[in-house]
Amino acid sequence: MRCRRCINVNEFELISKLTKSLPTNAFVVESAGDDCAVLDSGQPGRYLLFKTDAVVQGIHFDADADPVRVGHKALARCLSDIAAMAGRPIAALVTIALPKEFDAEYVRKIYDGMSVVAREYGVAIVGGETTTNPERLLISISLLGDVASEKCVRRSGAKAGDVLFVTGELGGSIAEKHLHFQPRIREAHWLAENFDIHAMIDLSDGLAGDLRHILNASKVGAEIRSPSIPISRAAKLQARTKANGKSALIAALSDGEDFELLFTLASKDAVAVLDGWKKNFPDTRLTCIGRINAAPGLKIRDEHGVRELNIHGYAHFS
Amino acid sequence: MRCRRCINVNEFELISKLTKSLPTNAFVVESAGDDCAVLDSGQPGRYLLFKTDAVVQGIHFDADADPVRVGHKALARCLSDIAAMAGRPIAALVTIALPKEFDAEYVRKIYDGMSVVAREYGVAIVGGETTTNPERLLISISLLGDVASEKCVRRSGAKAGDVLFVTGELGGSIAEKHLHFQPRIREAHWLAENFDIHAMIDLSDGLAGDLRHILNASKVGAEIRSPSIPISRAAKLQARTKANGKSALIAALSDGEDFELLFTLASKDAVAVLDGWKKNFPDTRLTCIGRINAAPGLKIRDEHGVRELNIHGYAHFS
Numbered sequence: 001m002r003c004r005r006c007i008n009v010n011e012f013e014l015i016s017k018l019t020k021s022l023p024t025n026a027f028v029v030e031s032a033g034d035d036c037a038v039l040d041s042g043q044p045g046r047y048l049l050f051k052t053d054a055v056v057q058g059i060h061f062d063a064d065a066d067p068v069r070v071g072h073k074a075l076a077r078c079l080s081d082i083a084a085m086a087g088r089p090i091a092a093l094v095t096i097a098l099p100k101e102f103d104a105e106y107v108r109k110i111y112d113g114m115s116v117v118a119r120e121y122g123v124a125i126v127g128g129e130t131t132t133n134p135e136r137l138l139i140s141i142s143l144l145g146d147v148a149s150e151k152c153v154r155r156s157g158a159k160a161g162d163v164l165f166v167t168g169e170l171g172g173s174i175a176e177k178h179l180h181f182q183p184r185i186r187e188a189h190w191l192a193e194n195f196d197i198h199a200m201i202d203l204s205d206g207l208a209g210d211l212r213h214i215l216n217a218s219k220v221g222a223e224i225r226s227p228s229i230p231i232s233r234a235a236k237l238q239a240r241t242k243a244n245g246k247s248a249l250i251a252a253l254s255d256g257e258d259f260e261l262l263f264t265l266a267s268k269d270a271v272a273v274l275d276g277w278k279k280n281f282p283d284t285r286l287t288c289i290g291r292i293n294a295a296p297g298l299k300i301r302d303e304h305g306v307r308e309l310n311i312h313g314y315a316h317f318s
Numbered sequence: 319m320r321c322r323r324c325i326n327v328n329e330f331e332l333i334s335k336l337t338k339s340l341p342t343n344a345f346v347v348e349s350a351g352d353d354c355a356v357l358d359s360g361q362p363g364r365y366l367l368f369k370t371d372a373v374v375q376g377i378h379f380d381a382d383a384d385p386v387r388v389g390h391k392a393l394a395r396c397l398s399d400i401a402a403m404a405g406r407p408i409a410a411l412v413t414i415a416l417p418k419e420f421d422a423e424y425v426r427k428i429y430d431g432m433s434v435v436a437r438e439y440g441v442a443i444v445g446g447e448t449t450t451n452p453e454r455l456l457i458s459i460s461l462l463g464d465v466a467s468e469k470c471v472r473r474s475g476a477k478a479g480d481v482l483f484v485t486g487e488l489g490g491s492i493a494e495k496h497l498h499f500q501p502r503i504r505e506a507h508w509l510a511e512n513f514d515i516h517a518m519i520d521l522s523d524g525l526a527g528d529l530r531h532i533l534n535a536s537k538v539g540a541e542i543r544s545p546s547i548p549i550s551r552a553a554k555l556q557a558r559t560k561a562n563g564k565s566a567l568i569a570a571l572s573d574g575e576d577f578e579l580l581f582t583l584a585s586k587d588a589v590a591v592l593d594g595w596k597k598n599f600p601d602t603r604l605t606c607i608g609r610i611n612a613a614p615g616l617k618i619r620d621e622h623g624v625r626e627l628n629i630h631g632y633a634h635f636s
């Protein structure tokens with residue numbers, strides 16, 4: 001269900017290069033390269049956050065998926081990106097591209113799913129465009145949010161000596177969670193209000209891949225501790241039943257669509273963030289999984305020692 | 319090439335009803351129902367404009383269309399909606415959903431086309447997302463703009479006694495213009511800066527259909543003069559060659575994708591707007607095509623008298 005794997009990776013890299021020289025202007029604080037684009041529209045002390053994301057039938061959801069869940073997922077994915085920058089969602093626009101044969105009741109249920117999550121997080125849905133995509137349903141969402149400029153958390157602020165935290169439990173999202181996860185909007189606000197969060201990202205490509213985004217943006221390295229990785233029950237079950245040919249740990253490191261938060265802060269704040277978290281979010285785990293190093297590279301420590309963690313090569317290593 | 323015609327109209331009406339009870343919040347000035355959503359983010363004297371639009375291969379452009387033109391069209395359509403509210407475009411996000419077999423060079427050309435129009439109108443492209451749509455290319459653009467709140471022109475401000483103007487020439491866009499039109503951003507600014515424009519819309523569904531949007535939103539009627547309608551050379555040529563089975567006038571009234579501006583202002587300003595326009599935009603026509611009436615309904619006057627103009631029935635009438 002990860003769209004990028006369906007197309008030759010080199011082609012995506014080529015496109016990624018193309019998008020590095022796109023037109024810019026004086027409004028742009030952060031273009032492509034973080035969870036949302038960040039814009040300064042001139043309002044003192046605030047930035048706008050701007051994000052778009054699409055889900056495609058057969059790629060991000062199956063044809064028989066509950067349309068309420070599909071609507072939920074389409075909007076919640078964008079909300080998760082606003083959360084990753086500690087932002088507040090304002091308004092969403094919805095483009096639904098419908099196959100030739102479609103059921104209006106199915107579309108109503110998609111809007112129902114979006115509306116519930118929109119109300120939950122205070123988002124207005126300010127337009128619903130409908131077009132045609134003859135072979136399959138595609139939903140593209142644009143989301144506008146804002147954030148106090150001093151509270152906006154980027155990927156690029158991680159510092160050597162920081163500790164690395166992750167919310168929730170990882171891996172195996174495809175079994176169920178990817179269709180009904182809750183974006184960590186409230187958790188991200190609480191973190192940014194109460195602590196100096198240095199860097200944050202939402203986990204959409206898998207822990208190892210998304211951590212690399214923070215490391216690359218911040219020009220640092222990291223070491224994570226294998227026994228500390230919070231592995232979901234779904235990932236453990238899939239490993240036991242050999243559903244996907246991965247160990248549970250590999251799933252937790254590499255599965256996409258966890259939509260949890262990964263963040264770093266100064267080690268002096270580690271105990272306080274854990275204590276405060278337990279009081280405020282008793283039903284969600286918060287786990288310290290490692291630390292940020294000055295030396296580049298991503299390492300993993302287990303009972304055998306420390307090794308380089310390569311998202312492609314890791315399967316052979318474990 | 320008009321997407322809505324590919325799907326049963328009743329189904330679209332049903333969806334349109336669904337989208338009337340979507341979640342809202344205190345930021346929303348105007349939701350679905352105008353060219354853009356209008357938001358008040360708290361910046362004194364300014365509104366944000368928010369718009370999304372998608373083009374689909376085989377629906378909005380042919381598979382053999384020049385990809386530079388396709389990119390141009392995808393972004394220019396959204397810019398035309400910002401123009402319709404006299405807004406300033408700020409930033410765009412691009413989602414390209416690629417078929418299984420695609421050519422990276424083709425994608426580069428799409429970005430080239432978008433970049434040229436973006437630079438022309440000062441828009442930043444702040445993200446380029448790529449996903450998969452196995453059977454055909456789909457491009458979804460989100461555009462953020464802003465406007466001085468007192469200069470924001472809505473569809474709903476037309477008043478009885480207003481005169482009705484249209485820019486450019488109408489009809490036959492499918493022959494060529496739909497792939498290389500220039501959004502009327504500069505013209506709209508000039509109009510809003512120098513005149514009290516009561517209502518405005520960009521022509522995407524055809525003059526008759528889009529004029530009805532103004533009339534419905536403003537709760538007024540209109541009478542247009544048949545001999546005044548500015549008919550494009552393409553529409554005349556198509557009529558002569560019987561390319562589409564329409565008279566040139568019918569094409570000018572009903573063809574989509576003209577992307578011209580239709581606006582109303584007080585009749586006392588009619589001469590001044592025509593004089594000023596000629597000086598500022600000598601290469602683009604501006605035509606007074608009729609007037610706004612208090613009585614509802616859309617009428618057309620020709621040498622035989624005045625009749626109701628029904629967009630579905632008009633073909634039989636002429």
